[in-house]
Amino acid sequence: MSEQQANNLDKSDGHPSGDERYLAIDRTMKRFKYEQDALLEVLNTAQESMGYLSEDLLIYISQQLQVPRSQVYGVATFYHMFTFEPLGEHNCIICTGTACHVKGSNRIVQALTEEFEIGAGETTSDGLFSLTTARCLGSCGLAPVIVMDGDVHGKETPESVKQQVLNIIVLTKEKLSQKAEAG
Numbered sequence: 001m002s003e004q005q006a007n008n009l010d011k012s013d014g015h016p017s018g019d020e021r022y023l024a025i026d027r028t029m030k031r032f033k034y035e036q037d038a039l040l041e042v043l044n045t046a047q048e049s050m051g052y053l054s055e056d057l058l059i060y061i062s063q064q065l066q067v068p069r070s071q072v073y074g075v076a077t078f079y080h081m082f083t084f085e086p087l088g089e090h091n092c093i094i095c096t097g098t099a100c101h102v103k104g105s106n107r108i109v110q111a112l113t114e115e116f117e118i119g120a121g122e123t124t125s126d127g128l129f130s131l132t133t134a135r136c137l138g139s140c141g142l143a144p145v146i147v148m149d150g151d152v153h154g155k156e157t158p159e160s161v162k163q164q165v166l167n168i169i170v171l172t173k174e175k176l177s178q179k180a181e182a183g
């Protein structure tokens with residue numbers, strides 16, 4: 001551990017920006033005594049606290065753990081659970097692992113891409129929907145598998161997924177306009 005990291009251990013929690021979401025990240029780094037091996041754990045905490053890994057955040061982690069920035073980016077981009085843009089209100093993860101690919105998951109991706117005019121890893125301009133892909137979601141027997149807002153659904157088709165997303169977006173728009181009317 002470097003002198004700076006030892007000093008960090010004595011400091012009270014808190015990022016210079018005053019953004020309290022950094023507290024959980026600082027605590028995780030402290031828990032692991034700023035060991036470089038803690039990188040994956042710290043990235044996990046960062047993703048959970050912030051919802052995505054911004055460039056500033058990756059630089060902060062690189063400085064605090066004294067891990068080269070290239071290594072932080074390398075680990076962050078290797079794992080599909082990390083995202084680099086804020087996600088939309090709703091998120092659909094489509095598995096493109098082998099079993100799901102064989103069962104046509106790419107056609108689901110294509111259907112959503114055409115309908116919402118976004119690619120994998122992107123969010124619609126109204127911020128309501130993000131499309132994400134993953135390598136294997138661990139439920140291959142249900143292929144093709146999607147995770148819609150945290151819920152796993154199996155044996156999906158392009159039409160069924162498109163309809164689910166359209167329904168959820170309509171509901172959200174209705175709720176938003178009711179809120180706006182209520183003032």
Ligand code: FES
Pocket residue numbers: 095096097098099100101135136137138139140141143144145
């Ligand atoms: S390949 Fe899709 S869940 Fe395993």
